[in-house]
Amino acid sequence: MRLRPAPLEDWLRDYYFAADIDISSSGVETYTMAELRAKAGVRQADIDSLVFxxxxxxxxxxxxxxxxxxxxxxxxxxxxxxxxxxxxxxxxxxxxxxxxxxxxxxxxxxxxxxxxxxxxxxxxxxxxxxxxxxxxxxxxxxxxxxxxxxxxxxxxxxxxxxxxxxxxxxxxxxxxxxxxxxxxxxxxxxxxxxxxxxxxxxxxxxxxxxxxxxxxxxxxxxxxxxxxxxxxxxxxxxxxxxxxxxxxxxxxxxxxxxxxxxxxxxxPAFLGPRLEQAAGNRRIVAEWAAAQGDRVSLVLPSGGVAAFPRLSGMDNTDAFCDDLFKRHGVLVIPGSCFGAPQHIRLGFGGPTRQLTEGLERLAAALPEWTG
CATH class of the missing domain: 3.40.640.10 (Type I PLP-dependent aspartate aminotransferase-like (Major domain))
Structure with a gap:
């Protein structure tokens, strides 16, 4: 068995923990242990009685x-x-x-x-x-x-x-x-x-x-x-x-x-709030993409919390994504990780404020690359 490199994991390994703003993820905003225990009714006694x-x-x-x-x-x-x-x-x-x-x-x-x-x-x-x-x-x-x-x-x-x-x-x-x-x-x-x-x-x-x-x-x-x-x-x-x-x-x-x-x-206590947040964030992404005109071509996703827009004027978005991270602190995934190099994966499942700031920085970076 010989596994080839996983480009997505290679990209995230280098950038994930150092990004100011992550709008790359295909998951929703993560819960804390305190939130998990509160929503699921996990008591300290339940944990203390566990035998390993x-x-x-x-x-x-x-x-x-x-x-x-x-x-x-x-x-x-x-x-x-x-x-x-x-x-x-x-x-x-x-x-x-x-x-x-x-x-x-x-x-x-x-x-x-x-x-x-x-x-x-x-x-x-x-x-x-x-x-x-x-x-x-x-x-x-x-x-x-x-x-x-x-x-x-x-x-x-x-x-x-x-x-x-x-x-x-x-x-x-x-x-x-x-x-x-x-x-x-x-x-x-x-x-x-x-x-x-x-x-x-x-x-x-x-x-x-x-x-x-x-x-x-x-x-x-x-x-x-x-x-x-x-x-x-x-x-x-x-x-x-x-x-x-x-x-x-x-x-x-x-x-x-x-x-x-x-x-x-x-x-439902875990799924419901995150679906509601994702639906609102999805509308923000749609409005943002429309405001970019010809620079961004987006098919609004029917499900999940990741969009896959095409950026105009780029045969390969790798260099743009690298520059976006280094100069603007924003993490997105180049489409080459999925065999579609003209695209980026843009995650919208996270905190709304972070998404909005990330999209603003992304929009500010686009003109230099898309003309």
């Missing part, structure tokens, strides 16, 4: 039941908790894929969902989202990519970095395509709760026997530092993941699972 024994290979039973009821079909045997959804995704991919398998992936896309299959020796067939279509996924193109040789279809809608989404009818078409091919349908549901004009899509694990859902605290819940996630998958896939995990992380830490149980038991 080893944990369950697939997760604490009460926590798995909670995830199964809230995000699956109620069957906890299909649930595995994980050290972030990234662990769950990599474990599932390593379990269901073999060298030579064909895998449909979305581009531009998050590196784990695209590159991990390549490292396993698989052949990826990109489903490309085009800015000319407003990043709208072309279902007829997906139909041409899925064949009897397709082992897995790996999707994340609402999508990172474009914010594109699919409708409920399109989801049913995707499920039907996967079913005809006998392929696994892996669905990164990190942004499912962050939608603005529609209801969240149902979990694919409730629609299809080979549907696999992934959840995370890193985006809509505002708790990326907990590194907690999960997957809902067929029990035989869960068993395969455990075989691999026995050589790596073994389990999720008991403290993390204690906090995760409390958070999921009070999920």
């Amino acid at each position: 024994d080893d944990g369950y290979s697939v997760g604490r039973p009460a926590l798995r039941e909670l995830i199964a009821r809230g995000w699956g079909d109620g069957d906890p045997s299909k649930v595995m908790t994980a050290n972030g959804s990234s662990e769950a995704i990599s474990l599932v991919l390593a379990t269901v894929l073999s060298p030579g398998d064909e895998v449909v992936v979305v581009e531009p896309g998050y590196h784990l969902l695209v590159e991990y299959a390549v490292s396993l020796g698989c052949v990826t067939r990109p489903w490309r989202l085009a800015p000319q279509r407003g990043w709208r996924p072309a279902m007829e193109e997906l139909e041409s990519l899925v064949t009897e040789r397709t082992r897995a279809i790996v999707l994340n809608f609402p999508q990172n970095p474009t914010g594109a989404a699919v409708t409920a009818d399109e989801l049913r078409r995707i499920v039907a395509l996967a079913g005809r091919a006998g392929a696994y349908l892996l669905w990164d549901a990190a942004f499912t709760s962050l939608v603005y004009d529609t209801e969240p899509l149902p979990p694919v694990s409730t629609l299809y026997e080979r549907g696999i859902d992934f959840g995370t605290f890193s985006k809509a819940f505002g708790l990326p530092g907990l590194r907690f996630g999960w997957c809902i998958a067929p029990p035989d896939v869960i068993a395969g993941c455990v075989r691999i995990r026995d050589y790596t992380t073994l389990h999720v830490a008991p403290l993390i699972e204690l906090l995760a149980t409390a958070v999921l038991d009070n999920a």
Whole structure:
């Protein structure tokens, strides 16, 4: 297994902790421990009574039941908790894929969902989202990519970095395509709760026997530092993941699972305020982009908290993003990290005041680069 560099992580490693203003993130404003305890009703006595024994290979039973009821079909045997959804995704991919398998992936896309299959020796067939279509996924193109040789279809809608989404009818078409091919349908549901004009899509694990859902605290819940996630998958896939995990992380830490149980038991208290804030910030981004005229071309995202505007006059935004950070203290992500170098990823899930200041500095920097 040979993993290629992850450009997004390389970029963030150099800039993330030193930025004055971060408007790059694909997650919402993060909560503090005090806020978590208040919203979830975690008492000091709950923490003090915790014993730091080893944990369950697939997760604490009460926590798995909670995830199964809230995000699956109620069957906890299909649930595995994980050290972030990234662990769950990599474990599932390593379990269901073999060298030579064909895998449909979305581009531009998050590196784990695209590159991990390549490292396993698989052949990826990109489903490309085009800015000319407003990043709208072309279902007829997906139909041409899925064949009897397709082992897995790996999707994340609402999508990172474009914010594109699919409708409920399109989801049913995707499920039907996967079913005809006998392929696994892996669905990164990190942004499912962050939608603005529609209801969240149902979990694919409730629609299809080979549907696999992934959840995370890193985006809509505002708790990326907990590194907690999960997957809902067929029990035989869960068993395969455990075989691999026995050589790596073994389990999720008991403290993390204690906090995760409390958070999921009070999920609306975490999700609701951040969705409301994101909706308001999304309007600010739309107004800002319109005020920039021809310098910025933006397709307003249907979901998530990241926009993917194109900056005029730049074939590659790397140098601009570097200059924006060094001279103006503002962090955004160059589109080259996602294979779309004329764009930037602009996050709007954070504090509104920080977003407004970051956009003002971004607007002030644009004329020198866009003419």
